[in-house]
Amino acid sequence: MGRRESSETLRNKCAACYRQYNRMEHLVEHMKVNYHSVHEPRCGVCGKHCRSFESLREHLIGPLPKVECARVFSVRGCSICLNIFDSNAAVRYHRAACQYTRAAPMPRGGITGRAVALACKMVGGGSDGSVDLCARVCLIGEDENIIFQTYVKPTAPVTNYRYEVTGVRPEYLRDAMPLKVAQRRIQEILCNGEPLWKLRPRSYGRAKILVGHGLEHDLERLGLEYPAFMIRDTAKYPPLLKTSKLSNSLKYLTQAYLGYDIQTGIQDPYEDCVAAMRLYIRMRSQAHPRDYNSGSGEAQNNYPAWRQRELERMSPEELLALSASDYYCWCLDY
Numbered sequence: 001m002g003r004r005e006s007s008e009t010l011r012n013k014c015a016a017c018y019r020q021y022n023r024m025e026h027l028v029e030h031m032k033v034n035y036h037s038v039h040e041p042r043c044g045v046c047g048k049h050c051r052s053f054e055s056l057r058e059h060l061i062g063p064l065p066k067v068e069c070a071r072v073f074s075v076r077g078c079s080i081c082l083n084i085f086d087s088n089a090a091v092r093y094h095r096a097a098c099q100y101t102r103a104a105p106m107p108r109g110g111i112t113g114r115a116v117a118l119a120c121k122m123v124g125g126g127s128d129g130s131v132d133l134c135a136r137v138c139l140i141g142e143d144e145n146i147i148f149q150t151y152v153k154p155t156a157p158v159t160n161y162r163y164e165v166t167g168v169r170p171e172y173l174r175d176a177m178p179l180k181v182a183q184r185r186i187q188e189i190l191c192n193g194e195p196l197w198k199l200r201p202r203s204y205g206r207a208k209i210l211v212g213h214g215l216e217h218d219l220e221r222l223g224l225e226y227p228a229f230m231i232r233d234t235a236k237y238p239p240l241l242k243t244s245k246l247s248n249s250l251k252y253l254t255q256a257y258l259g260y261d262i263q264t265g266i267q268d269p270y271e272d273c274v275a276a277m278r279l280y281i282r283m284r285s286q287a288h289p290r291d292y293n294s295g296s297g298e299a300q301n302n303y304p305a306w307r308q309r310e311l312e313r314m315s316p317e318e319l320l321a322l323s324a325s326d327y328y329c330w331c332l333d334y
Helices: 007-011 022-034 054-063 067-076 088-098 170-174 177-190 216-224 250-257 269-284 305-312 316-322
Strands: 115-125 131-141 144-154 158-160 209-212 232-235
Touching: 022 305, 022 316, 054 067, 067 088, 115 177, 115 216, 131 177, 131 216, 131 269, 144 170, 144 177, 144 269, 158 305, 177 216, 209 216, 209 269, 216 232, 250 269
Parallel strands: 115 209, 209 232
Antiparallel strands: 115 131, 115 158, 131 144
């Protein structure tokens, strides 16, 4: 039987991640730099906050999980969304809706919803074929209908078509849409009649939120600029990062958090768009308290040095109530 925790140790235990400290001042320092908030993934058994869903996954089903949490999760947990349910039957009923199937291309349609997803496929240029040149681009709406899809004529000679991955052949690009025309079409779709220079955070009118995976690279290859506050990148969203704060691949994220496989052969940008959009909508739909300041990414340091004595007299729960997220939570897009 383990040694009982002293009341002083419990007093110095973080109310979010449950780390324990010998001195209250050390707990205060911990809270200053960790930005715990109601928007972090949480264990449905013990309530522990985790920095990312990967951390939560390790806590529940990793090589060294929390024993009691793992036991409950094995019976009543969903391995995709990592939520805990009232019974095993409830899990089975839930999983039918939680697990997606591989998407089939949809017909062209109008723009629906506040977001559009973009994905590109690159061929190789340069003497060794290592320079990425955009050869295919696809945009879809929230309903997964195709808004815009085309082959793009590269602006430099192609030295490696990367056919095994892209499926692109020389004849597909011979009469393809010029990059400048594709740029203009995509910009029109994204801005949706709003001047780009007028867009402001939380005040962007009809302009569309741009969703994707590795969008910085795609936009660079397309020669496009779009405001960072309008971009939702599944490769950079903190709850979707690895525990080492590196990016997970879209292939892994789709398998782990949507429950199906992509990129198993020749890759279709439509399939990548759908996966990124589904991940975005799943993250956006997280049932977090609507605490704007906590999830806005505009975290204030509520633990200034001049308050040190006051902070050390607070309980761990009171310290957590002062804490705010250091990233913008996508649930606020609702």
